[in-house]
Amino acid sequence: MPADAPNPHADTARDPAVLDPASEERVDRLLWFGRGMAQIVSVPALVLMAAFVGFAGLARESGVPVQYAAMLTALVWALPSTVIMVAAIKSNATLFAAMLAVSLSAVRLMPMTMALVPILRGPRTRTITLLALSHFVAVTSWVFGMTQLPALPRDARVPYYAGFAITLTTVNIGVTVVAYIAAGALPPALAAALSLLTPLYFILSLWGASRLPSDRLALVFGMVLAPVMNKVSPDYELLLVGLIGGSAAYGIGRWTRRRGGAEDGGGEAA
Structure with missing residues (x-):
C-alpha cells in the first residue's frame, strides 16, 4: 500500500457512525429508559401525585417533620404503608409496633411483585436488578408494568420500567416536600379526599385490565x-x-x- 494511501481502518474507532454492539446496547437501553421517564406525564402518575399531596397534608397535621415525610416517600413508597407509619408516629407507637404494622400492610405487594417479575425478566436480566426494581412495586407502577410491558421487547422492559418507576418516585419526593410546605392552605377534608384517588384508580384499572x-x-x-x-x-x-x-x-x-x-x-x- 502506498505511504500516502488512506487507511480504511484508521478512524474506525473514532467514527461515531461505527458503533460496537456494546455501545449500541447502551444507547438502546438509554432510549427505552427515556421513554419510560416520559410516561410520568400520564393520568396514573398525575393521580398518584395528587394522592401524595394529600399524604403531605396528613404528615404535616400529624407533626411529622418534612424531612421524615420525604424519607417515608423514598423508602416506604407504597402510600398505604406511609399513611400507617405516620399514624404510628402520631400515636407514639413503639418502633416494633410501627415496623410490624407497616410490614403487614406491605404483604399485599408480594404477590404483585411475583406477578410482575416474570414479565420484567429477560434472558440477561440480573437478579440484583430485579431486587432493586422490586422496591418500586406499588399500585401505580404495578398497573403500569402489567399493562404496558407485555407489548414491549424483552430487552426493553427493564429499562422502560426503571425509567418510569424511578422518575415517579423522585418526582413524588419533590411533590411531598412542596405540598408539605404549602399544606397550610389545604383543607384537611381535601387532603383526605386526595389520598383516596390512588385506590380508586387501582380499582378502575383492574376492572379495565x-x-x-x-x-x-x-x-x-x-x-x-x-x-x-x-x-x-x-x-x-x-x-x-x-x-x-x-x-x-x-x-x-x-x-x-x-x-x-x-x-x-x-x-x-x-
Missing part, C-alpha cells in the same frame, strides 16, 4: 365483602375478603366455562 368475567366478579365480591369483613374481623379483613371472594369468583368462573364447554359439545353431537 380484566380479561375474564371471573376477574371482574372477584372485584365485585371484594367490594361487597370488604365492609362486612371489616365488622366481622378487622385484623384479618383483607385475608378473608381475598380468600372468600377470590375462591367464589374462581369457582363460578370454572363452573361457567365447564358448562359452556358441555353445551358446545352437546350442540356439536346433535
Whole structure:
C-alpha cells in the first residue's frame, strides 16, 4: 500500500457512525429508559401525585417533620404503608409496633411483585436488578408494568420500567416536600379526599385490565365483602375478603366455562 494511501481502518474507532454492539446496547437501553421517564406525564402518575399531596397534608397535621415525610416517600413508597407509619408516629407507637404494622400492610405487594417479575425478566436480566426494581412495586407502577410491558421487547422492559418507576418516585419526593410546605392552605377534608384517588384508580384499572368475567366478579365480591369483613374481623379483613371472594369468583368462573364447554359439545353431537 502506498505511504500516502488512506487507511480504511484508521478512524474506525473514532467514527461515531461505527458503533460496537456494546455501545449500541447502551444507547438502546438509554432510549427505552427515556421513554419510560416520559410516561410520568400520564393520568396514573398525575393521580398518584395528587394522592401524595394529600399524604403531605396528613404528615404535616400529624407533626411529622418534612424531612421524615420525604424519607417515608423514598423508602416506604407504597402510600398505604406511609399513611400507617405516620399514624404510628402520631400515636407514639413503639418502633416494633410501627415496623410490624407497616410490614403487614406491605404483604399485599408480594404477590404483585411475583406477578410482575416474570414479565420484567429477560434472558440477561440480573437478579440484583430485579431486587432493586422490586422496591418500586406499588399500585401505580404495578398497573403500569402489567399493562404496558407485555407489548414491549424483552430487552426493553427493564429499562422502560426503571425509567418510569424511578422518575415517579423522585418526582413524588419533590411533590411531598412542596405540598408539605404549602399544606397550610389545604383543607384537611381535601387532603383526605386526595389520598383516596390512588385506590380508586387501582380499582378502575383492574376492572379495565380484566380479561375474564371471573376477574371482574372477584372485584365485585371484594367490594361487597370488604365492609362486612371489616365488622366481622378487622385484623384479618383483607385475608378473608381475598380468600372468600377470590375462591367464589374462581369457582363460578370454572363452573361457567365447564358448562359452556358441555353445551358446545352437546350442540356439536346433535
